[in-house]
Amino acid sequence: MAMLQFISHYNSRYGYVSGIGAVLNGGCRWVQLRMKSASDSEVVAAGLAAGDMCRRHGAVFIVDDRVHLVEQLGADGVHLGKGDMPVAEARRILGPDRIIGATANTFADICSAVEDGADYIGLGPFRFTTTKERLSPVLGKDGYVKIMERCRNEGITVPVVAIGGILADDVPEILAAGVAGIAMSGALLNAPSPAGETKRILQLIERKQLI
Ligand SMILES: Cc1ncc(COP(=O)(O)OP(=O)(O)O)c(N)n1
Ligand SMILES: Cc1ncsc1CCOP(=O)(O)O
Numbered sequence: 001m002a003m004l005q006f007i008s009h010y011n012s013r014y015g016y017v018s019g020i021g022a023v024l025n026g027g028c029r030w031v032q033l034r035m036k037s038a039s040d041s042e043v044v045a046a047g048l049a050a051g052d053m054c055r056r057h058g059a060v061f062i063v064d065d066r067v068h069l070v071e072q073l074g075a076d077g078v079h080l081g082k083g084d085m086p087v088a089e090a091r092r093i094l095g096p097d098r099i100i101g102a103t104a105n106t107f108a109d110i111c112s113a114v115e116d117g118a119d120y121i122g123l124g125p126f127r128f129t130t131t132k133e134r135l136s137p138v139l140g141k142d143g144y145v146k147i148m149e150r151c152r153n154e155g156i157t158v159p160v161v162a163i164g165g166i167l168a169d170d171v172p173e174i175l176a177a178g179v180a181g182i183a184m185s186g187a188l189l190n191a192p193s194p195a196g197e198t199k200r201i202l203q204l205i206e207r208k209q210l211i
C-alpha cells in the first residue's frame with residue numbers, strides 16, 4: 001500500500017500543530033514535523049503536541065533535521081537531507097529501531113543513502129515549490145520514471161517517496177513510475193479542507209493500488 005507523508009507547514013488558517021491535526025483527521029498516518037526557521041524550544045513545544053496527536057491516531061511521527069530532538073519528542077525517526085547529519089552517524093546515535101529518511105535528487109544519491117542505511121528516500125523535487133528554499137533541479141514525471149527504472153534494475157527496494165510541488169492530479173502518474181509513496185505539504189494545507197483533501201488523495205492512492 002503506497003503511503004502519504006504530510007510535511008508540516010503553516011498558513012493564514014493553520015499553524016504547524018493544527019495543520020497536522022487536520023490531516024490526521026483526514027486519515028494521514030505519516031507526519032513529518034518540519035519547522036525550518038524555528039528554534040529548538042519552538043520545535044519541542046510543537047513536537048510534543050504533534051507527537052501526542054500522531055500516537056493517538058496511530059500515525060508515524062518523523063522530525064525533520066533535528067536528530068538531537070528525536071528522543072525528547074518520542075519521535076519515530078528523523079528525515080535528513082544531503083547537508084544534514086550523515087545517515088550513518090544518525091544511525092549510530094538513534095540505534096537500529098528509529099526510522100531514518102534521506103533526501104535524494106539523483107539516482108546516485110539514492111545509492112549512497114541506501115548504502116548508509118536509510119529506511120526510506122525522499123526523492124525530488126517533482127516540480128517547483130515555494131515550500132522549500134534552494135530547491136534542486138526539478139525531476140518531472142520523466143525524471144521519476146528514469147530513476148525508478150534504474151532502482152528496479154539495480155535491485156534497490158528501499159521505499160522511495162516523491163516530494164516537491166505535488167498536487168492531487170499528479171499522484172496517479174507519479175505512483176505509476178513506481179514510487180512507494182507521496183509527500184505533500186501545500187497541496188494539503190492550502191486546500192479549502194485539508195482533511196477532505198487528505199481523504200481524497202488517500203482514495204486516489206488506494207485506487208491506484210487496484211489497477
Ligand atoms: C520526505 C522528504 N523528502 C525530502 C525532504 C527534504 O529534506 P532536506 O533536503 O534536508 O531539506 P529540508 O526539508 O530540511 O529543508 C524532506 N524534508 N522530506
Ligand atoms: C521539504 C521539501 N523537499 C523538497 S520539496 C519540499 C517541500 C514540499 O512541500 P510542497 O508539497 O508544498 O511542495
Ligand SMILES: [Mg+2]
Pocket residue numbers: 064065079080081084
Ligand atoms: Mg534537512
